Structure formats: structure tokens, C-alpha cells
Amino acid sequence: MSKLYRVISKDYVTKILSEQTISIDYVDIESIQNIVEFVEFANPTIQYKADDFLFSLSKKNEGLLGKNKWIELSKVEQFGWYYAKIHKSEIQLYESTNPKKFNGLTDTNNELKIDSFDKYRDFYRPIKATNVLNGAFGLAYTVFKDDYDNFFRKIKIQKDKWIFDKSILNKSDYPILTHLFLFYNAETKGLNKTLLKDNELEGVRIFSYYLETALNYFLRNDYTMDDFLSKMQGEFAQYPKLKVFADDFKLLNDRYVKKGLSVETKNPITIATKEFIDLAKSESENLNELLTKNDLNKTAVFLLGMLNLGDRIDEQFSFDNFIPAIVELTMRHIVDIKVSEKEVVVSFDQKEIEKNRNNKFDYVKNYFKELHTLKDFSDELNDLTQKSSLFKKIYASQTEIIELDTDSKILEKDIERYGLKKKNLINQARESRWFDNKYEEWINSENEKESLEKITKSLSDEISGLKDDKKDYEKEESNLSKENDSLKAKIKTLKQTKKYLKLEKDQLEKKDESSKKTKTKKSVEKSSKKVSESKKKAVQKTKGKSEKIEGGQTSLLTEDKSPTPNQPDVKSV
16 A cells, blocks of 8 residues: 655755655655545644645655655655645746756656645545535536526425425526435436436436536646546546547547637537536636626536636626535435436435534525525516506497497497488489589590591501602603613714714725725825724723713713714615
């Protein structure tokens, strides 16, 4: 069995941490005791101060210290200061000032534990648990007071028993039940075997285990986000059914805490854990700001209360005696929980009730009674308010009925009067119907006449337009005819000119036939030259001009402006 050793002086502690060795001369020999004796206070003569430096050795290394008169600090099982708060501040100082030496210790011995020792003593767990649960329940009750009060109103107190009617328990009541009986339910020996044993409540049982694990963590460890999630992951990983939750804790640690990445999940436990991690970042002095926030998670706030402890939270919210009283009752004095088909019966220690130390039983009993009284008063007030509202509505209805009755009589007279008017109008309509028919016929004939006049005018306009188009066409046709006649005359003239020239040529050829060849040649060339020049002139004068001929073709003959030769007498030819 391991033994516990105390260092005599603070000066020796400095040397031990600096040299990382422990001399037997540094040890208070008279205060050496085994761990069981330390836990159970078996030797009351050995008293410890909050700042005492302690270490423990296995049986093997105990002999090594006795033989060599010294031992390396890395070979001890555990070292640290007695009281948790002092240990935390001292070890942080050592780690920050001598990081290489501190890391060397942990690297040399992975199983070396560096922690305080007060948490191992019998009184520690109940006292620490009381402080933890006071903080958890106190903060959750302050933030969600209405929800908790509604739950407490469902509790009936009969002497040493609390009785719940199962039929009026809602799904939202079970987390509060788990919060309330958390310490009694440690190691799943309480509610999990009674109230939460049904298959449909498996989720609540897992939730209960989650809170138990968290409670044990806060009882034994100094909180860091990484360490909390790692410990929760390790505990849940032990059970195949809970591995999915262990995976979520790892995911939160790796992504959300270490990398700052978002994590989306629908797992209620993961959601509560994530919100708790966010809330835990705020300073303890600012917890009262939670009262102004909406949509907070009950479990996240409950865990935040665990972290901050009851004595710290009480400084901000000033809890009345109800909080510590109900925590002490549920932690220390429950002796049995029985569940039937209809009800849940929680039995407390009758002897303790008779003693009623600090009046805790009476205080809780009176508090529940006040909640019931306030509920009855509130219900009665609501009932009276509803009745008052109903009476007002009835009175208003009666008044309205009287007014409507009066209005109804007036309306009946108006209806009668308007009925007579209607009858007279019908008679008048019958008398005027013949005139209406004649007027309608006249109107129709006038309309028809007007329509025909419009059609006639439209046709006249169209005929006038056609006449104008005809005149234009006839004018254009006349112009084209004249142009055609002119072209025919010119063609006739050209044909006669051609015929004359041919006759003239034949006469000349006959006349000069007897002349000499050279003279004849010159005469012919001269005559040909004259004809050629005459034609050339005629062509040049008419070049570029063309006339339209019938069928749309252009004449290839040029306009001849040379003196017109004398027309031969057709009869003489």
C-alpha cells in the first residue's frame, strides 16, 4: 500500500522543485501514514495545513528512499500541495517559471500525477459536492425559476415523504428530476433503477450518466475546455452504446475548441456541452447577465453553476435558505425511492426529520406550501378575472340587445314605409312600360339610320378616290400613246432616208461606170466619205439619248438633228 509523506519546510520545497530530487532529511518522519489512514482520518494526531507539500510513494519506491536516503521526484506516484486552491496557484507558478523542468517530469514518467490531496479525504466529496451542487442548482433555479417552481408544485409532502403523481409529469420535468437527485443517483444506483428504468426513458438515463460524469469531473479536476472534453470522451468511450457521444466530444474538442471551426449537431447532450463551453468563457463576475438572455439551455446553465461553485454564485445572487436546504436534503437524507404505476415516492430519513437540523425540512416544506398557495391564489385570481371579464361581456351584450331591439323596431317601420314606396313604383313602372317600348324602338331606328349614313359616306369617299385614280391612269395612258406615235414617225423618217441614200448610190455607180478606174475610185471614195461623215455627224448628235419604245425596250438609234434631205418623190421611184 502506498504511503504519504510531508515535507518539513517551504525552503525544502523550492530545492525539491529545482533539483527534482527529494532527500529523506526533508521529510517529516512522524507524519508518515498510508493512504487509507489519510483518507479515513485514522490518525487524528496528524494535522495538515493548506500549504503543506505532500508526495506519495509505492511500496517499492518506499524501500528505495529508505535505502538511498533520496529519490528522484519523477519516481513518486503523486506530488502537490494539500489544499486545491493553493496547489493550483503554486503549480502554475512552477510551470511558467520552469517549463523545461516541469515538462521533463511528465515526459520521464507518464503515470506521474501532479494534484492536490485534500480531495481524497472522506469529508471532501460531500463538502465539495455540496458546493458544486449548490452552484449548479442555485444558478439554474435563479435563471429558470418558473420552470422549477412548476415542477415543485407537483410535489406533495406527507411527513417524511415526497410524492409525485406520474400522470402529471411532463417530458420537461425529467431533466429537473435528474438535477434534483443527482448526488443520490451517483453511479446510476438511484433513479436509473427506479423512475428511469423504462425503455422509453433511455435517453433520460444517458442524460443522468452525463451529469454524473460531469459532477465527478468537477469534484476531481481543475476545469479546462480541452481536459473536460477529453475526460468526458474517455468515460463515454467505455460503453459501446455511448460511443456516438464520445465521438461528439472529440469532434467538439478537435474542431470547435482547438481550431475554432463550427460544429453542427442535433444531439441534445452535444448541444448542451457546446453552449456550456461558450458560457464558461465569461467571467464569474458577470453571471447575472444570464438573467437578461433568452433561449438558454437548462443543462448548460446547470454545468456552469457546477464550475463556478455555490459560494461564488451566492455572492452575486444572494440565495435564500431554500437552495442549500433542498440540496442537503436530496444529497444526504434520501433513504429510498419507490415507483409504482401511478406515483413516485421519495422517502427521507425520519430520524433526521425529527431532529430537523437547521430547520431544512420545515423550510423546504413551507416553501413548497407557499408555491401551492401562490398557485391557488393565482388560479383564483385568474378565475375571478375571467368571471369579471365574462360579466362585462354579458352586461355589454344585454345593453347591446336592448339597443338592437330599439333599432329593430325603427327598421320595421322603415321597411313598411319603403314597401309602400316600392308598390307605388311598380305601378308607375307598369304604366310607363308602353312608352319605354316605343322609345326603345325609336332609339333603335335612329341608331340604324345613323349607322347607314356613316356607311354611305364611307362608300362615297371610296368612289371619289377611285375616280381620281382613273383620271390619273387615263392621263398617263395618253402621254404614253403620244410618245409612241412620235417614235413611229422618227422610225419611218429614218427608213425613207436609208432608201434615198441607196437610190443615190445606185445612180452614181451607173453614171461613172465609163470613167477611168482611178477617177471612178476617187469619186466613189469621195462619195463614200461624204456619206460616212454625214452618218458620223448624225450619230454624234444623237449619242447618249434613247427613247422608250413599246414593250419597255430602249431604241439603239440616235436622234438625228442634221438637215433632213429632200424626200424623193415616192411615185417617181
